[in-house]
Amino acid sequence: MKSYVALIEKTLIHNVKMKSKNPFEPIKVLHTPREWECLGVGNYAAVFLHHSNKDWVVKIYARNLEGLEKEAEVYQRMGHHPAYSQLVYKGENFLVLKRLKGITLYNAVAKGVRIPEQVIIDINQALDYARSQGLTPVDVHGKNVMMNDGKGYIVDISDFYKEKEDEKWNDIVKAYYKFYRKTLYKFPVKIPLFVLDLVRHSYRIYTYIKKKSFH
Ligand SMILES: Nc1ncnc2c1ncn2[C@@H]1O[C@H](COP(=O)(O)OP(=O)(O)O)[C@@H](O)[C@H]1O
Ligand SMILES: [Mg+2]
Incomplete structure (x- = not known):
């Protein structure tokens, strides 16, 4: 040490x-x-x-x-x-x-790595445990949670001393069951979403410019 x-x-x-x-x-x-x-x-x-x-x-x-x-x-x-x-x-x-091994859920989405439901279940249980210790889960978002070998972890608890919970984790859970399970979970994309957006936009601009310059 x-x-x-x-x-x-x-x-x-x-x-x-x-x-x-x-x-x-x-x-x-x-x-x-x-x-x-x-x-x-x-x-x-x-x-x-x-x-x-x-x-x-x-x-x-x-x-x-x-x-x-x-x-x-x-x-x-x-x-x-x-x-x-x-x-x-x-x-x-x-x-x-x-050290916690694995990748953040944010990076899992960006890399098209499938997030199993057990990860969500583990994190929910861990947050309940924190509450039982008198702590308050705050600022639990995609970059503050990780997964490794199909299990969920919470990497950043620096705001758990606060008094009031926020909605960040609840929103992620909702998005997981309402959107993710039906889409990316079934068809994981390997390209980061923001890159896809960027590609789509630049492609549009590119084709637009090309069309203009050829006519
Ligand atoms: N114990 C840990 N083991 C492995 N990676 C970690 C650990 N703690 C943090 N990280 C990585 O570092 C990043 C930043 O750490 P974090 O504690 O979230 O900082 P901040 O309090 O500034 O948000 C995390 O998103 C995670 O990728
Ligand atoms: Mg953090």
Whole structure:
């Protein structure tokens, strides 16, 4: 543990370059030090994995350091549950968390990877467990939940200290049963949706320009 923290401070914290424009946009990682890999970014933090330790990740806060304290408290109140990560260590501007494997549901949709119903069931159960611990599921959206081997996980619980739940996860569950099961689940598309839109638009513009220039 001690040597891992020393490694973080020496090779990651001092060399990483991150930019945070505003709280509504994801952090930008401008430079990832050698031997580290950036696993993902959120609006507050970026998460890194060192190639010598695939069990833990480092979540560096680029802004909102009170958020770091709150997240650490939430992990303490959560106790142990298989669908959540665990807090391993709290630093000044970073947390060491247990690594969760797999992909976010957002990326699953973008990559056309099928999301089994069990993933939704697991996450629902895990959120109930959080409620039983007196926590409040907030900000549970596609980039904060993951799946691996057909099981669901919640990767970001930093807002679970709040008092009032939001509708984000409910909306995803609704979309899953009303839309996803009938469409993408049956016919997974491998191309990201936004790319499809882009292609469709550029194709239209392209054909429009072509038509114009030939007549
Ligand atoms: N414990 C973890 N194991 C693996 N990947 C993680 C873990 N925590 C976060 N990530 C990845 O990093 C991304 C950003 O982390 P997150 O905790 O959501 O940051 P933020 O609080 O800024 O939203 C996530 O969407 C996920 O892809
Ligand atoms: Mg997040």
